[in-house]
Amino acid sequence: MxxxxxxxxxxxxxxxxxxxxxxHRPNDYHLELAGEGRVWYQDYFSAQDGIIAEIEEDVRTWLLGLTYTVSGDGMIAATKAAADAGVDLASMDPIDVIRAGPLCMADGARLKDTFVYPETMPAWFTDADLDFYTGEFERSGFGGPLSFYHNIDNDWHDLADQEGKPxxxxxxxxxxxxxxxxxxxxxxxxxxxxxxxxxxxxxxxxxxxxxxxxxxxxxxxxxxxxxxxxxxx
CATH class of the missing domain: 3.40.50.1820 (Alpha/Beta hydrolase fold, catalytic domain)
Known part of the structure; x- marks a missing residue:
């Protein structure tokens, strides 16, 4: 494995x-993790309506933004920007880092509000790659993939009898x-x-x-x- x-x-x-x-039950913990006035991205995905509307405004640009933002290139750039601003992420509480990151949003915000985009396409994600994924998602929609997040609590309950098993x-x-x-x-x-x-x-x-x-x-x-x-x- x-x-x-x-x-x-x-x-x-x-x-x-x-x-x-x-x-902890995942969705209960997500509320605690996000903190007051904020939304954890998995809960935003679970609700589906808001995130699907956001994505479908411009599928290609949304996919590019998400892909680059959480890539090594995007995260290295974000870490450097934080350091330039005098913020030492390594010394922060991990929960505070998560809450300040791109996947924990203020109530009413959109996930893509925090996206960053490459000046040129990286070698590991070309225009052809992006075109392919865009076409596939425009064909299939996002309901299926996002249902994973909608079902997280059910997965947790279904796996209850595995608790403690090595x-x-x-x-x-x-x-x-x-x-x-x-x-x-x-x-x-x-x-x-x-x-x-x-x-x-x-x-x-x-x-x-x-x-x-x-x-x-x-x-x-x-x-x-x-x-x-x-x-x-």
Whole structure:
């Protein structure tokens, strides 16, 4: 089993700070995480109506903004901008960093209000890539993908009987240095050995964000092949 970006363990959909193994019902925890007057993006996605209307105003531009904003390139730029403004993100409480980030919005705001865009398309996400994804989403719509978020609490309930059960299969975690999911799941990643009896280690890929496989395909493939090769030993 290889977890890329999202550390699955116990009942957790994602190991957010304070709930590394899914101890809390997700939507209850989202309210606590967002704080007063703010909305966690997963709840915004779960409601569907607002986010779908936002996306469909300009599907192509929205996809570009989201993709770049949470990429390594986008996050490195945001980290530099914060440092230039005298903000040391590394010294901040992780919850405060999350609340100040692009995926935690003020009530009534749109997710795309915080997007940043590349001056030129990165090598790992070309105009042809963007055209393809835009065409596919314009054809299929967003109701299906967003239903994952609408169903998060049901998933948590359905997995209740797995709580406390260890994962015995060989497991590896691949994370990105600037991946939001890796950052949020830091506690779960550090404690993975507690619930995985054959944990083969954590590998952090430098300078990449949420799209680890796209941003660093060669390194991702190397780690996967190394992991698979080790299963024969």
């Amino acid at each position: 290889v977890g890329i970006s999202v550390p699955f363990a116990g009942r957790g959909v994602i190991g957010l700070p304070g709930s590394p193994f899914g101890e 994962l015995s299969a060989p497991a590896l975690f691949i994370g990105g240095q600037y991946d939001v999911g890796t950052t949020w799941g830091a506690e779960a990643i550090a404690r993975a050995h507690e619930v995985m009896s054959d944990y083969r280690g954590t590998h952090m890929v430098a300078d990449v964000g949420h799209w680890i496989q796209r941003e660093a395909p060669d390194e991702t493939n190397r780690l996967l092949l190394e992991f698979l090769g080790g299963l024969r030993q």
